[in-house]
Amino acid sequence: MAARFPKGNQVQLRPRKGHDMTWSCDKHGEPIAFYCKKHGLSVCDRCAIKEHCQKPCELDDIEDVIFERRKKLDEKRPKIQELQKQMKALDLKIKTALAFSDTNLQTVNDNIQASYHNKIESVGEKENRMIRVINEEADEEIRLVNEKREKRIKDCHIEREKEQKIIRDEEEKLLSDAKKITEIVSKKIKDLTNKSQHVINTIKNIESNITRMNQRDETLVNEAPQVLASIDENLSLNVHQDVSDCLHRIENAIQGVKFVEGEVGGEYYRRIDGYIGKWEIVKSIHIPSVVMCVCGLVSEDEICVQDGDNNAMYVTNINTQHTDKVLDGRVHVTSCVPIDSNVIVCGKKRMGSMDDRLDGCITLYDKQWKVIRDISIPRNGIGTNVTVDVDRDGMILAAQIDQSNIYVINPADDKIVNTITMQGKVRGVIQALSSGDIVVNTGYDKYTVISRSGEEKTAIHCDEWYQWSQCHVDKLTDTLYITYWDGARNTYAVDQVSRDGIIQARRIMEYVKSDRTPVVSPCLVTPSGSLVGFDGDKLHLYKKTIVL
Template sequence: MASRFPEGNQVQLRPRKGHDMKWSCDKHGEPIKFYCKKHKIPICHPCATKDHNQKPCELDDIEDVIFERRRQLDEKRPKIQELQKQMEALNTKIKSTSTSGSTHLRTINNNIQASYHDKIKSVGEKENRMIRVINEEADEEIRLVNEKREKRIKDCNTERENERQIIKDKEAKLLSDAKKISEVVSKKIKDLNNKNQLVINTMKNIESTITRINQHDETLVNEAPQVLASIDENLSLNVHQDDSDCLDRIQNEVERVKFVEGEVGGEYYGRIDGYIGKWELVKTIHIPSVVNNPWVLGLVSDDEICVQYVDNNGMYITNINTQHTEKVIDGGVLITSCAPIDSNVIVCGKERRGVTSGDRLDGCITLYDRQWKVIRDISIPRNGYGSSVDVDVDRDGMIIAAQRNQSNIYVINPANDKIVKTITMQGKRVVGGIQDLSSGDIVVKTGDNEYTVISRSGEEKAVIHCDEWNWWSECLVDKLTDTLYIVYWVTARNTIAVDQVSRDGIIQARRIVEYVKSDRSDWVSPCLVTPSGNLVGCDGDKLHLYKKTFIL
């Protein structure tokens, strides 16, 4: 074979057609004559002349090259043969070593297997022991879990049964109240019916008497004056009109009766209400002497009343069921109002005396848990002087707050303390407490004897006024019926009275309850309305619990 030029491209040599197998150049078809030492390829005479005739190419005769190459290979042959012998001996040694090593390693392997067989057996036995322990422990844990589960299920069943019983008891009470009202109505109608039947029978007797005496002149002359007198007497009674009016009153009063329900402070309540009725004193609870100069602030549940010792601002809770009073806050800050947000949180409005500067009212609204531990304070913008804030909670659980002597009322989300709405009254200021209605309207004390109902947009919807009310008057709202109860001091009689007012501003009943004011307190406390529908008044020495009954 010969090479192609330039460097790096190899020329393939092949036998020439029509000739014997002579080595020839594939490119020129000429016999190979030379060997280029630079390019290390065999070449023909034309290749040598055209492509390899310039230095540094150095050419050797091809036959000399072939001879030299054969000589070099022949010189290597003894060494190759010696190496072959050495490799064959090495191969024999490899086989021997392999056999010997395999035998030795097999022995080691057997020893390993024998040694670790016992260890694996021991591990297996240990595993079985541990599994038994685990199973025993698991069985015990399962037993304990089952016991715990059964106890929890039992406790759950007990709790739910208690809840069902409470609901049944409440239902039974409501049905009993409804039955009592029904019995009152039935008795009144029965009395009217008996009275009406008596008159009907009397008229029949008179008519029969008239027929009888008309048959004889002598009888007519003698008995007619008596019959005429009886007729005039019955006609003068105007029984028909009186009984008709009474029936109208019965119908009106019955139509007032309704079942009201809703949530107050996150708790559900339901009762029979809507009628005017009559309030009867059912319990009197003495306020402990340690609470000097007491002032009732509000309710935090159906039976828990907040009472403040005005002289040192200590806060007490009186349970109207157990009649037990407990101190919950040492004092230091005058609390103006309080209301439950839910079963866990209570909000209080406060007055911080001596604070006269700054653009925020800090520490005038505080959230407490049910153990009366401070959760956090909520601040609102300060408008002018003063640092007294009143609060209430609306049907959505939002806090309603207002700075006294200002026109703004704030709706605050207790979840993040953000003011979600600012309500501005036009031409009026908050001079006392604020109360939320279920409609979303707000009742605000705007004068000594004036209360204003405003919408969430600040629109004035009703003005409630009475000359007999005074600076001491306070207003509380029944959260289920939106009925307003105004408590005031009748100074001429030294009594405290309560008037009932509709949310539209109509005075429905005057002095539904009245009790003598004690000299122990300088204040007129609000008349509280419990979610179950009772009134709780405070004369400064005692709490009076009133219950409403249906009358006709």
């Protein structure tokens, strides 16, 4: 391969024709003389003789090759120059095109950005519009919610004021009742104080007269008979004992006064009671002539009464004095009592049923006297007469007349949760006490208090009740009111009895028996403490006042 010799080489090359450059063989160090077309190599003489002297090698003189190739290169120069000129023009076009492209694409880019900027702004404006709408709708909803809230709060305030007014009115009434009792006691004690003071002053005057008379015989002789008569008169009055007895009665009466409260028929009641007082008639209410007996109390003001001919049921309101028919005469209701402010339970007597269960003898009604459902209990014997009451826990007590079982029924699901078996038999009504015990009519003139296990705790009896009697219990005080017929006087009388069987007061009420009915109806006790008696023609409402 041809190469330039480095500086300092000992071989001195001869200059070639037409050239002043040195060029020698890399292998032999001799000047290049030929060019082998076959191998495309520049060679020296020795290379030419040894390696390229025969076919297919074809050698040309190096100078001719140089000249020829220089000539060809020189021939290409105008084209190169033209190409250079063209390329310069092309470069200018490229730069122009680039500038145009940059300008145009920048415009496009600016238009794109402007368009999307507008779209983004449009979306933003749309969002703002939607937010305004949302805020307006939310403000309207908030306004409506606030109005609803304010209305509910206002309704709560109105309801609170209404309930507070009822409570304040009730409190005011009870305080007024307590004040009346206090005034009666104060007046009685004041009267006793005056009576006692009068005696003290009289005795003091007598002592003064005795002292004065003893100072002169004449005065003693003349005035002694009159003074002695005064002494005998005051001693015979026995004021000390009378006042002492009266104070004892006052103490006993006041000791019994108490504030009682509790739930009856789903409503809460409070009152002053516990004392033995005087029952005074407030009003009498005429009822339809077909009514023969009273069945029970279903609210503070509503009393159920029954037609004696076809057993239709009526309700008399003791405030309005109106009587309305609520049930036809297909069933005979023996007892009725409210479970709560919305539901009434009735015990019934049915004819002709011989199944092993008493169906249709216990019925739940709403306050419009529409049937909610019937409750059945096991049947024992041939009777179909069932009496009911409601205990302190809202459970129904139900008993079949002339049988020993009392069933405790949950009105929520009609299931019997307990069966109380007593030693005797139920002969009439059963009444629940607040203590949990039960008063059972076990005879014409006998009532028995039993525990929830059926154990007899107290037997209540009076010979005067022999011509049939009825019992009703005050649910707040557990006081029993026994109504009976006094044949000698042809009157109904009511005795007040404690749950321990102690007769606290005889004939607290007495009213003439009407010829219209042979049935003894119970004297009902309202939750507020009034008594309602039935003589066969009218209902009589009584209220109690303290007597000292």
